[in-house]
Structure formats: C-alpha cells, structure tokens
Amino acid sequence: MGIGPGGAAERTPRADRAIAQSDVIVGYSRYVRLIKDLCVGKETLATGMTREVERCRAAIERAQSGSIVALISSGDPGVYGMAGLAIELAEQMAPELEIEVVPGITAANAAAARMGAPLMLDYAVISLSDLLVPWEMIRQRLEAVASADLVAVLYNPRSRKRVRQLEETVEIFQRYHPTDTPVGIGTAISTPDEHIVLTNLGSLLAQEVNMKTVVIIGNTQSTKLKRWFLTPRGYTL
Amino acid sequence: MGIGPGGAAERTPRADRAIAQSDVIVGYSRYVRLIKDLCVGKETLATGMTREVERCRAAIERAQSGSIVALISSGDPGVYGMAGLAIELAEQMAPELEIEVVPGITAANAAAARMGAPLMLDYAVISLSDLLVPWEMIRQRLEAVASADLVAVLYNPRSRKRVRQLEETVEIFQRYHPTDTPVGIGTAISTPDEHIVLTNLGSLLAQEVNMKTVVIIGNTQSTKLKRWFLTPRGYTL
Numbered sequence: 001m002g003i004g005p006g007g008a009a010e011r012t013p014r015a016d017r018a019i020a021q022s023d024v025i026v027g028y029s030r031y032v033r034l035i036k037d038l039c040v041g042k043e044t045l046a047t048g049m050t051r052e053v054e055r056c057r058a059a060i061e062r063a064q065s066g067s068i069v070a071l072i073s074s075g076d077p078g079v080y081g082m083a084g085l086a087i088e089l090a091e092q093m094a095p096e097l098e099i100e101v102v103p104g105i106t107a108a109n110a111a112a113a114r115m116g117a118p119l120m121l122d123y124a125v126i127s128l129s130d131l132l133v134p135w136e137m138i139r140q141r142l143e144a145v146a147s148a149d150l151v152a153v154l155y156n157p158r159s160r161k162r163v164r165q166l167e168e169t170v171e172i173f174q175r176y177h178p179t180d181t182p183v184g185i186g187t188a189i190s191t192p193d194e195h196i197v198l199t200n201l202g203s204l205l206a207q208e209v210n211m212k213t214v215v216i217i218g219n220t221q222s223t224k225l226k227r228w229f230l231t232p233r234g235y236t237l
Numbered sequence: 238m239g240i241g242p243g244g245a246a247e248r249t250p251r252a253d254r255a256i257a258q259s260d261v262i263v264g265y266s267r268y269v270r271l272i273k274d275l276c277v278g279k280e281t282l283a284t285g286m287t288r289e290v291e292r293c294r295a296a297i298e299r300a301q302s303g304s305i306v307a308l309i310s311s312g313d314p315g316v317y318g319m320a321g322l323a324i325e326l327a328e329q330m331a332p333e334l335e336i337e338v339v340p341g342i343t344a345a346n347a348a349a350a351r352m353g354a355p356l357m358l359d360y361a362v363i364s365l366s367d368l369l370v371p372w373e374m375i376r377q378r379l380e381a382v383a384s385a386d387l388v389a390v391l392y393n394p395r396s397r398k399r400v401r402q403l404e405e406t407v408e409i410f411q412r413y414h415p416t417d418t419p420v421g422i423g424t425a426i427s428t429p430d431e432h433i434v435l436t437n438l439g440s441l442l443a444q445e446v447n448m449k450t451v452v453i454i455g456n457t458q459s460t461k462l463k464r465w466f467l468t469p470r471g472y473t474l
Contacts, residue, residue, distance in 0.1 A: 010340065012249055053472055076342075078349045084357035084470050091462050092474065103247065103350035105313075105340050112315045113340035120321035121370065122378055124361040124387060132471035133358065137386070141359055144385030148378040150361060226332070228324050234369035235290055235322055237329065 010105040010190055011035075018102050019070045026059040027072030035072065056082060056089045064094050076106035080127055080155055107214045108153040111186030114196050116228030118184055118216045122150050128165040129156035135165065142169055146176040151222065151231055154215040166215075170204055173217055177201055182218040184229045185209060198229050247342040247427055248272075255339050256307040263296040264309030272309065293319065293326045301331050313343035317364055317392055344451045345390040348423030351433050353465030355421055355453045359387050365402040366393035372402065379406055383413040388459065388468055391452040403452075407441055410454055414438055419455040421466045422446060435466050 019025060019038045029046035032039065045062075047055050059071040073081035083101045090097045112119045124145040130138060145152050152173070158166045173181070179202030187195040187210065197207055201217065209215060222231040256262060256275045266283035269276065282299075284292050296308040310318035320338045327334045349356045361382045367375060382389050389410070395403045410418070416439030424432040424447065434444055438454065446452060459468040 010249055010251060012247055012342070014247060053474060076346045076350075078346060078354050078356050080357065080470070083350070084354035084467055085472055087354050087462070087465050087467050088469050088472075089474060091465075095463070101350040101354065103342050103346045105249070105342055106346060109313045109315060109340045109343055109346075113313075113320070113338040117315050117321035117324050117338065119315050119362075120317065122361065122363040122375075124359065124382070125356075126359040138359075141385040141387055144381040144387070145361070148381035149374070150378055150381070225324070225328050228328075230321055230324050232325050233317070233321050235325075237290065237326060 010110060012102070012104060015102045015104060018100065019072070021068060022070035023067040024059075024062045024069045025072060026055055026062070026069060028055070028074075031072045031074055052082065052085055053089070056085045057093070059086065060090050060093050060097065063097055073104070075110070076104040077101060078103060079106040079108075079125065107155065107186070107189060108216075110189045111153075111184065111196075111214045112216060114186055114189060114194070115184040115198060115216065116225070116230050118151055118182070118218055118222060118229045118231050119153070120231045120233045121219065121221060123153060124150045125153045125155065127155040128158070128169060129162070130165065138165070139168065139172070142172045146173045149176070149219045149221075151219045152217040154217070156211060157213055157215045158209045159211050166209060167205060170201060173201055177217075177220065181220070182222045182224040182229050184216040184218075185213060186216070187213040189214070198224055200224070247347060249339070249341060252339045252341060255337065256309070258305060259307035260304040261296075261299045261306045262309060263292055263299070263306060265292070265311075268309045268311055289319065289322055290326070293322045294330070296323065297327050297330050297334065300334055310341070312347070313341040314338060315340060316343040316345075316362065344392065344423070344426060345453075347426045348421065348433075348451045349390075349453060351423055351426060351431070352421035352435060352453065353462070353467050355388055355419070355455055355459060355466045355468050356390070357468045357470045358456065358458060360390060361387045362390045362392065364392040365395070365406060366399070367402065375402070376405065376409070379409045383410045386413070386456045386458075388456045389454040391454070393448060394450055394452045395446045396448050403446060404442060407438060410438055414454075414457065418457070419459045419461040419466050421453040421455075422450060423453070424450040426451070435461055437461070 024043045026045045032046040059069045063069045077083040181201040183204050185197040261280045263282045269283040296306045300306045314320040418438040420436050420441050422434040
C-alpha cells in the first residue's frame with residue numbers, strides 16, 4: 001500500500017489512513033519496520049520473505065474474526081504485490097469479506113521520475129523472475145516488447161543466483177535496438193541507499209544490478225541528455 | 238505531480254510539499270482548481286487544454302527569472318504527462334535549470350486497485366491517441382501486446398471524434414483472446430464521478446468509454462470473480 005524499498009517508498013495519505021484505522025498490521029518484517037510510526041498500540045504480524053501465502057492467510061483469518069487488518073505491500077500492492085493473492089485467497093476462504101486495495105506508486109514510476117521522463121510513450125512492465133512464470137513466456141514477452149519499440153521496465157532483473165535472464169534480455173533487445181539505446185538503472189529508489197545510473201544497452205551488463213533494482217530500457221525515440229533519460233512524446237517545439 | 242482527474246486524483250505528501258514550497262503554480266486550469274487549497278497567496282498561471290507547450294515555456298521562463306515553479310500534471314507527470322516536455326524544453330531554453338520530477342499514481346494503477354488486481358503479471362500501457370504517434374505504430378504495439386499475452390492498459394481510448402481506434406483494438410485482441418476475456422473500464426477514477434464497469438472483450442464496445450476512461454484488457458490468466466478482476470500471479474494455494 002505504497003510503502004517499502006525495492007520499489008517506491010512513497011507513502012500516501014490514503015494508505016497511511018487505512019493503516020491508522022486498522023487493528024492488526026500484517027506484512028513482511030522489513031516493510032513493517034518502515035511504518036513503525038503507525039504501528040504504535042497495534043498488533044503486528046511480521047513474517048519473513050517468500051512467506052506470502054502464509055501471510056495472506058493470517059491476514060484473512062484475523063479479518064474473519066472481526067479485526068480490521070492492514071496487509072502491507074511494497075510500492076503498488078497491485079503490481080507484483082500482495083493484492084492479487086489476498087483477493088484470490090479471500091475468494092476461497094471468505095468470499096464476503098470487505099476488501100479495499102489502496103494503490104501506491106510502483107517502482108516503474110518512482111524510478112522513472114528520478115531518471116527524467118523515460119515513460120512518456122507507451123511502455124511495458126515485465127518481471128524477469130521465472131519463479132512463478134515460465135522463462136519461455138517471459139522471453140516471448142521481451143521479444144514482443146522489443147520488436148514493437150515499447151519502452152521496457154524490468155522488475156527483479158537479477159539475483160545472486162539468477163543472472164542469465166538479464167543477459168538474455170540484453171541479447172533480445174540488441175536484436176532490435178542499437179547498443180547506445182539509453183538505459184536507466186534505479187536501485188533502492190526512495191530509500192537512503194537510492195542509486196541511479198544512466199547508461200546504455202551495450203553497457204548494462206557491466207553495471208551493479210540486484211533484486212532492489214528496476215531497469216528501464218528506452219525505445220528508438222529515447223535519448224540521454226546530460227542529466228536526464230528522456231523519451232520525447234513527440235510535440236513540435 | 239500526482240493530482241487530477243482522468244487518472245489518479247491521489248495527492249501525495251511529496252507533491253503537496255513541492256507545491257507548498259513554490260512561488261508560482263502553472264497548470265491546466267481544471268487541475269489547478271483541484272489544488273486550490275495550496276494556491277492561497279501564490280501566483281497561478283492556469284491555461285486551457287492542449288496548450289502544453291505554451292504552459293511549459295511559461296513555467297520555465299518564470300523559473301529562469303528566479304521563481305520556484307510548480308508545474309502541475311495529472312496522475313503521474315511521467316506517464317503521458319508534463320515531465321517529458323518540461324525536460325525537453327528546459328534543455329533548449331535553460332539547460333542548467335534545477336528540475337525535480339515528483340512521481341504520482343498513474344491511472345493504470347489507480348484504476349487497477351478499484352477493479353481488484355488485474356496487473357499482477359506483466360502489463361503494457363498504451364495510449365490510443367494518434368495525435369502524436371502514428372496509428373500504424375500504435376496498432377503494431379497492440380498486436381505485439383495481445384500476441385505476447387500481456388495485460389493491456391489503454392489510455393485515451395475514445396473521444397467524441399475518435400472512435401475507430403478502440404474498435405480496431407478490440408478486433409486485434411479478439412484475434413488472440415476469447416471474447417469472455419475480462420475487461421475493466423474505469424472512468425474519472427478517484428473523483429466524485431468515479432465509475433467502474435467489469436465486463437469482457439466481447440462487450441467492451443457497448444460500454445460508455447470517454448477521454449476520462451482507462452480500459453484494462455486481461456490476459457489468458459485473468460479471471461472475473463464476483464466483485465473483482467484478477468490476474469493471478471501463479472502462487473500454489
């Protein structure tokens with residue numbers, strides 16, 4: 001609900017209000033720590049990484065027994081976040097449960113703002129993690145996006161164990177775009193560790209990229225100015 | 238900077254702070270009215286629709302003469318908003334000007350939250366307006382997105398004079414997806430006139446769609462539950 005690193009740590013008044021009105025706060029422990037100002041006097045259920053299903057079940061169970069529950073997600077809960085899983089599980093466990101999804105600023109938009117304006121034309125958001133989606137499907141999407149000259153925003157581009165996907169992505173894009181196509185690399189956006197690099201397609205693999213990074217690959221209109229990564233909309237100036 | 242209808246009327250503390258610190262507020266008159274609480278005691282330059290270039294020039298000129306200027310955009314200024322034009326013009330007029338882009342919640346994410354969780358898997362954002370981009374290019378992008386089974390978010394889907402684009406879009410998607418593919422139609426999101434319709438690809442053209450609408454077309458994983466439009470991420474439940 002608009003909170004957390006690895007994406008956008010932009011809090012919104014609506015998310016803060018929803019959390020303030022809750023009795024129980026459920027979330028990944030790192031994200032719950034980021035809103036500890038809102039946790040005072042409330043019960044918190046903070047669990048470790050990759051325990052999403054368990055966490056959602058706990059949130060729904062508490063809501064079924066009458067509590068108002070805030071389920072915390074990073075960035076926008078509707079983009080690779082907890083909203084889908086919560087709705088899916090609630091449909092099975094408690095189809096009449098009242099649910100409100102509070103949108104947040106997802107990493108694509110937060111990172112783009114720090115780089116300039118790379119998303120002024122049509123763009124696609126793709127996760128390179130093949131934990132839940134087969135790599136062949138992701139590869140096909142990358143191919144489609146590169147061939148149709150869409151700006152591409154890559155989530156989960158590389159982890160310590162998973163490096164091949166980003167290499168293959170660069171190979172695909174280089175088939176359609178010159179090596180000097182602008183690329184923006186945004187890590188830990190909106191946190192004290194925020195780090196932005198503007199580079200190009202040919203140099204992307206030499207850069208530090210991890211699970212807190214989003215990578216934006218420009219299209220054939222994109223350009224790198226002195227300070228900015230820009231995809232002009234096409235106005236006559 | 239996170240303000241306005243036709244997209245997300247979610248204000249963020251960071252945008253509000255930036256506006257509060259400015260001397261001059263520049264924007265489309267309808268958006269400036271939405272933040273009149275922040276305009277007290279400030280100079281405002283509010284201009285009509287489709288005067289984007291003029292508005293940006295005025296903002297930059299005021300900044301060059303020493304004012305702190307807030308240039309207001311609707312939703313996220315980096316998505317079909319004013320950020321790109323401002324950076325492009327500043328590069329010509331005042332390359333040393335200090336600029337900060339404040340991200341906002343774009344209509345794709347605001348509308349998705351009201352519909353459930355349609356953007357849990359990879360998605361593309363495409364504007365159907367062919368004012369600045371040739372229709373043939375847009376058509377190609379729609380084809381690529383439909384064929385690669387990406388969820389599609391359509392901005393500017395239809396205006397009074399421009400109706401053919403949405404019809405053609407439906408034809409394209411029907412070549413790859415069944416007619417019962419879930420579709421969400423969100424109009425005037427986060428305003429008092431907000432209106433959400435969950436329907437399907439076969440019935441999309443029969444619905445009210447205008448320039449304040451975003452249309453979300455699901456992929457082959459998407460499903461319509463009783464109250465929600467969901468694209469499951471693929472967790473084993």
